[in-house]
Amino acid sequence: MLPRETIATAQIPDGEELTLIRHGRDFIIMLGREELMGTRMQFSEEQLAELTIAELSALAPRILIGGYGMGFTFRAALAKLPDKGEVRVAEIVPEILDWAKGPLSHLTRDALDDPRGEVVLCDVAALIDDANDGTCEKYDAIMLDVDNGPDGIVRDTNDRLYTRTGLSKAKEALNPAGILAIWSAAPDHKFTRRLKDAGFAVEAREVRARPNNKGPRHTIWFARKT
Numbered sequence: 001m002l003p004r005e006t007i008a009t010a011q012i013p014d015g016e017e018l019t020l021i022r023h024g025r026d027f028i029i030m031l032g033r034e035e036l037m038g039t040r041m042q043f044s045e046e047q048l049a050e051l052t053i054a055e056l057s058a059l060a061p062r063i064l065i066g067g068y069g070m071g072f073t074f075r076a077a078l079a080k081l082p083d084k085g086e087v088r089v090a091e092i093v094p095e096i097l098d099w100a101k102g103p104l105s106h107l108t109r110d111a112l113d114d115p116r117g118e119v120v121l122c123d124v125a126a127l128i129d130d131a132n133d134g135t136c137e138k139y140d141a142i143m144l145d146v147d148n149g150p151d152g153i154v155r156d157t158n159d160r161l162y163t164r165t166g167l168s169k170a171k172e173a174l175n176p177a178g179i180l181a182i183w184s185a186a187p188d189h190k191f192t193r194r195l196k197d198a199g200f201a202v203e204a205r206e207v208r209a210r211p212n213n214k215g216p217r218h219t220i221w222f223a224r225k226t
Contacts, residue, residue, distance in 0.1 A: 004028075007103050010095035014157060020099055027104060029070065036148065039107070041209035042072045044218040045145060045183060049076035051205070052141050052181040055222065060084035061140040062175075064131075066124030066161070068096050070104060073145055073183075074119075075111045087117045090124035097121075125161060131173035141179045142170055149184035149219075150191040162191065167198035171225050180223040187219045195223045 002024040010018045012031075019030040028038035037045065053061065060082055065073055068091040077087045091097065097119060100108045112119065120127065124146060130136045150162040160166045162182075170180050180200065184191075187204065195202045200223035209215030 008095065008099060010093050010099075013092055018093065018095075020103065022103070027070070027107075034148070037069050037072070039070065041215050042070070043211045043215070044207040044209050044220070045069070045072035046076035047207045048143055048145060048181055048183045048220055049073045050080055051207075051220065052143055052179055052222065053077060053080045055179055055224075056140050057177065058085075058140040058175070060086075062137060063087045064124065064127055064139045064142045064173075065089045066142070066144040067091065067146040068100070068119055069145065071100055071108055071111060073143060074117065075107075077143075078111060078114050078117055081116055083116070085116055088127065089117070089119045090122050090127050091119055092121070092123055094121055123157075125166070125169075128169050128173045132169060138173055138175045139178060140175050141181065142174060143181045143183075144170075145183040149186055150182065150188055150194075162194070164194060164198055167195060167200070167223075171198060171200065171223075174225045176225065178225045180221075180225070182221045182223070184219040184221070185216070192221065195221060198223075199226065200224060201226050 005022045007020040007022050016032050021028045021030060026039045029036045063077055068074060068089050074089050131138045147158055192202055192204055203222045205220050206217050207220055209218055
């Protein structure tokens with residue numbers, strides 16, 4: 001059995017410690033004893049970007065992603081984004097970008113140098129607020145993958161993103177017909193109802209963790225501003 005090797009650790013503001021682990025050829029980011037993401041099961045995080053962008057009608061979509069992680073969603077968004085589109089990523093842990101440029105550089109490649117993309121070290125809620133108060137333009141899509149679902153497991157303050165108030169703020173930060181897409185490790189029928197109560201037209205799709213139709217089944221909510 002291959003041993004697990006700890007490569008680096010990082011402290012989440014107001015949260016627990018993240019650990020970057022190498023397991024043979026694979027890399028995993030752990031939160032305590034819980035696996036947040038890994039290179040063996042990245043397909044559903046890529047689908048978060050690909051399926052969302054496929055639903056957009058804007059010719060030059062403006063996109064906000066909550067959470068960089070290993071960059072799966074960010075890179076998938078850049079791959080599908082028109083030349084004049086923009087992607088902003090909110091990441092609260094500076095070391096995540098150090099990992100992207102260091103031990104995970106074989107994944108990152110030149111993504112962080114793409115002029116269409118920008119990674120901002122801040123809470124995604126702050127960028128949503130900026131769009132609402134006019135500090136920046138509104139978005140055609142907001143993609144959230146900052147937890148393993150609509151619960152603030154990474155840090156308690158993330159809970160506000162999934163409340164009725166938080167969802168209303170995300171809706172207001174979207175352009176007409178914009179989409180709020182949220183990744184989850186499991187379905188949550190109560191959260192589907194909460195999205196509908198916030199005024200979204202909602203579709204929940206089940207996506208496999210691996211492209212060969214294997215691995216765990218993950219859920220992505222596509223909530224369209226009507």
